[in-house]
Each structure stands twice: as C-alpha cells, then as structure tokens.
Amino acid sequence: MVTFISSEGTQWYVKMTLVSEEKTRTLNLDCSDNVAFDTRSGGSVDGAWSEVAVFGHSLxxxxxxxTFTISANITDGKAFTVCGETVGTPEASSGESNQPHEGGSGEAVEISDEEKGDPLVRHPLESxxxxxxxxxxxxxxxxxCFEGVKPYSYESFVKNVRYFPGFASGEEKEQKKELAALFGMALQEVGGxxxxxxxxxxxxxxxxTKAYGFSEASWTExxxxxxxLAFSSEQGHERSRVYDTGYPLKPNQKYFxxxxxxxxxYxxxxxxxxxxxxxxxxxxLNNSDRVRKDPDLVVASALFYWMAQAGTRPSCHCCFTGNPVNDTDKACYERITNLGYKKGLAMAIAAxxxxxxxxxxDYRVGTRVNGYFEYGKAFGLTEDELLEDCFVETAEMAGNLHTAGIA
Incomplete structure (x- = not known):
C-alpha cells in the first residue's frame, strides 16, 4: 500500500512525497486525471536521487x-487527488502563471518605450x-525549419538585437559573455x-552531473x-499547451x-x-505559427523573453548579469539571491x-554549458573568463524562480 504524505510547489507543478509499506521500486497510484508525472526530473528514493520511468500513473x-518523491504537472491548475487524498494547489496571485517552463504573468506585459531600442541605431556588439x-x-x-523556411541570418539577428540595447551591453567582455549565454541556451532549444x-x-x-562527463553523438564528426539554429520550433513536441491561466487556447491555434x-x-x-x-x-494569439517561420519573430521572441521580467521570475538577462531591467526585476532577483542563489548561467537556465x-x-544542461564555453571561446574568451562571476552548477539552483525567494 502506498500513502500520500505531502506536496509542495505551485499551482501547476508540485513535488510529492509518498511512502510504501514495504520496500519496492514500483508504485501504482490512484490519481485524478489532471496529474501528469514528470519523468524528465527524476525522483528520489529514501533521499537519494533516482531515475524513474512513468507509465501513466505507474512509476x-x-x-x-x-520513501519516494516525484514531480508532477497539474494540467489544469486545480485540486488533484493522489492515493485517496485531495490536495488543493496554491492559487496564482493576481492572475500570475507559475509555469515551470516559459512562465509569465496572466496579463500582457509591455516593455516600456525607454526599454525599447531604435532599429536604426547600431548595437554595440556589431563592432x-x-x-x-x-x-x-x-x-x-x-x-x-518549419515548412522549409530559413529564418536564421546574420541580418535578421542584428536587425532585431537593435530593439534590445540592454542586451549584451557594457564592456566588450560582458557583451561576449551574454551573447555566448544566449547561443548556448539556444543550442539545447533549437540545435540539431x-x-x-x-x-x-x-x-x-x-x-x-547525472553521469561522469558528457560525450558527442557519433552520427557526425x-x-x-x-x-x-537547425530548427525554428521544438522537434517531437508538436502539441498545444493545454494548461494556462488568463489566455485560453484559441480555435485552430497551437501554442507550441x-x-x-x-x-x-504558452x-x-x-x-x-x-x-x-x-x-x-x-x-x-490568433496567428501562432508566425513565431516559428517569420525571421524577425523567430529572433525577436527570444530576445524579448531573455530581457522581459514576468510574474515573480526575474528576466534571463538579470539572472545572468545581475543587472535588472526594471524595479520589479530587481525585487524578484533580490528575493532569490537573498536565499543564497548566485547569478550566472545556472540561474538563466532556471528561468x-x-x-x-x-x-x-544531465545532457540538457551539459549541452547548454558546453555551448556557452564553445561560443565564448570563439569570441576570444577563456573558460576562466567565462566562469568569472558566473555560476553554472544547476544542481544547486532553484528549480522554479517563480516561487524561490518570495516572502
């Protein structure tokens, strides 16, 4: 018999603790349909991390x-049932969405005119x-790329980076580090x-790390x-995000x-x-495919996400550099760093x-960190320079910046 002990997390993403009367490795759980267990995050057994295979509600x-822990998505953000126990999830405050991935608030947040750049003014990194x-x-x-389009080009990237003068700004070394971080992050998202x-x-x-070191796949040297930049949308996940707050799915639209x-x-x-x-x-919202086939939107969407604070999550820019884009960004970042978390690539990955x-x-973090190093070295920096005031140890980073550090 398995007993539900507790859960912690957000309206959309929780970590559960379960106890079995006898030692086992297989748990067959009676759960409500809105519970979707997350195999990618693994779990723990008697306090030790463990891989876990998920087959519906069988773990x-x-x-x-x-004693077992396992994370789960709550697909509608509502109360759920596990092992006969009904659990109410924390309500998102002020319409905010606490998604574990690509999160944001329930209200459309516009970057101020002061934060927007002029596309006719050269960006410092162009030098x-x-x-x-x-x-x-x-x-x-x-x-x-989607439908055979070719959205990636130097011209498109430079044109759109001019809208974000705060990105990769400051001394040339800092410009190179942040650009390397963006491209390293992208490598796991749209790399081939x-x-x-x-x-x-x-x-x-x-x-x-999950295993000692990493290796290159052997299908190409x-x-x-x-x-x-091999793809313009995630491969193997051509599905809509069916859970969200504030903006329900539109007919015939897919928010990939x-x-x-x-x-x-979302x-x-x-x-x-x-x-x-x-x-x-x-x-x-009415033309979602544009974001994966329009060259400007393919690039600008990433720069926007990198620079925009959302909900209770700092901007990726602030997570990496420690430089907030506005007062709210500053408050969110300080709540997290006051808990002892350090700025750098690890915090940007969490965002x-x-x-x-x-x-x-695992390989996802390894791909991002390796990309950061490789692009940074291509820009003329050493690994020591890239690690200067830049924390990369993701195992020691909060998994959800929407909740970390909130009073």
Whole structure:
C-alpha cells in the first residue's frame, strides 16, 4: 500500500512525497486525471536521487526503498487527488502563471518605450560580432525549419538585437559573455545535436552531473555546437499547451512547446510578446505559427523573453548579469539571491527551463554549458573568463524562480 504524505510547489507543478509499506521500486497510484508525472526530473528514493520511468500513473524507480518523491504537472491548475487524498494547489496571485517552463504573468506585459531600442541605431556588439563570425558559428542554420523556411541570418539577428540595447551591453567582455549565454541556451532549444550523458567531456564548474562527463553523438564528426539554429520550433513536441491561466487556447491555434530561438510557449507568452511587438496581444494569439517561420519573430521572441521580467521570475538577462531591467526585476532577483542563489548561467537556465535545475545535471544542461564555453571561446574568451562571476552548477539552483525567494 502506498500513502500520500505531502506536496509542495505551485499551482501547476508540485513535488510529492509518498511512502510504501514495504520496500519496492514500483508504485501504482490512484490519481485524478489532471496529474501528469514528470519523468524528465527524476525522483528520489529514501533521499537519494533516482531515475524513474512513468507509465501513466505507474512509476518505476531505479532504486528500491520506502520513501519516494516525484514531480508532477497539474494540467489544469486545480485540486488533484493522489492515493485517496485531495490536495488543493496554491492559487496564482493576481492572475500570475507559475509555469515551470516559459512562465509569465496572466496579463500582457509591455516593455516600456525607454526599454525599447531604435532599429536604426547600431548595437554595440556589431563592432565585433560580424557576418564572418556568424557563418563560422552556425554552418547548419536553417537545417530543418518549419515548412522549409530559413529564418536564421546574420541580418535578421542584428536587425532585431537593435530593439534590445540592454542586451549584451557594457564592456566588450560582458557583451561576449551574454551573447555566448544566449547561443548556448539556444543550442539545447533549437540545435540539431545535443551532448549525451557520460563520457570524456568534463565541463569546468559543472561537477554534480547525472553521469561522469558528457560525450558527442557519433552520427557526425562535427561537434554539437556547430549544429545550432537547425530548427525554428521544438522537434517531437508538436502539441498545444493545454494548461494556462488568463489566455485560453484559441480555435485552430497551437501554442507550441517551443517556437523561435528560445522556444516561446504558452498563450500567455504569445500575448506578452505580441503586445510588445505589435502593440496588440491578439495578433500572435490568433496567428501562432508566425513565431516559428517569420525571421524577425523567430529572433525577436527570444530576445524579448531573455530581457522581459514576468510574474515573480526575474528576466534571463538579470539572472545572468545581475543587472535588472526594471524595479520589479530587481525585487524578484533580490528575493532569490537573498536565499543564497548566485547569478550566472545556472540561474538563466532556471528561468528558461527550471525542471533542469535542483537535480544532477544531465545532457540538457551539459549541452547548454558546453555551448556557452564553445561560443565564448570563439569570441576570444577563456573558460576562466567565462566562469568569472558566473555560476553554472544547476544542481544547486532553484528549480522554479517563480516561487524561490518570495516572502
């Protein structure tokens, strides 16, 4: 017999603790239909991390024990039932959405005119980030994008980065570090090749990993970082996000698991980006495919997400640099750092896909961190310079920045 003990988390994402009367590795749970267990985050057995295979509401852990934890998505954000216990989830305050991935508030948030750039004014990174550098970094750009479109080009990237003067600003070294971070993040989102768990590639600063080191897939001799920008939407997940607050799904629209360089997801984020780009949140809510085939939107959506604070989550920009884009961003960031969490790539990863954090780093984190190093070195920086004031240990980072540090 399995007993439900407790759960903690948000309206949409919880970690449950369960106890079995006898030692086992297989749990067959009686759950309500709105509980979807998350195999990607793994679980724990008697306090030790463990892989877990999920078959509906049947869980098979790699280790045997009596006390288990497992994370789950609550697909409608409402009360759920496990082992005969009904649990009410925390309500999102002020219409805010506490999604574990690509989160945002329930209201479309427009970046102020002061934060917007002028597309006719050159961005500082254009002084060193040239078309030749772009071509060298991304030989397989547009490899297999949606409907055969080719949205990635140096011209499109530079045109759209001018709208975000706060991105990759400051001294040239800081510009290079933040651009390397964005491209490293993108490598796991739209790259055509990821690292694998286990192998000879040991990444400096990343010590708590699922297996020892990482390795390159053998189907091509070209390293994974050469395969960035291969897609314009996430592969293998051509489905709508069916759970969200504030913006229900529109007829005949799909808000994909990922569209654009950073894989914009959920109706609320389409609304926020549409408000910024068009001044009307309905444009992209009614034309969601634009974000994965229009060259400007493919790029601008990622830069917008990187620079925009949302709900109780700091902007990716602030997570990486420590420089807030506004007062709310500053307050969110300080709540998190006051708990001891450090700025850097790990916190930015938590802002993009928090389910990769607070667990031993797997190939997803390895791909992002390796990309950060490789692009940074291509820009002339050393690994020590890239790790300077930049924390990368995702196992020691909060998995959900929407709740971490909130009073």
């Amino acid at each position: 098979r852990f790699a280790k045997e024990g009596k 060193w980030f040239t078309r030749c550098v772009w071509d060298e970094l991304f030989p397989h750009a547009n490899h297999q 090749k990821s690292l694998r768990d286990g192998g000879p590639i040991v990444l400096k600063g990343l010590t708590r 070209e390293p994974s970082h050469k395969w960035n 698991s990922g569209a654009g360089i950073l894989q914009l997801s 109706p609320v984020n389409y609304a926020r980006f549409s408000q910024f780009y068009y001044g009307d949140k309905e444009v992209l 993009v896909n928090g389910i990769e954090c607070a667990i031993p780093a």
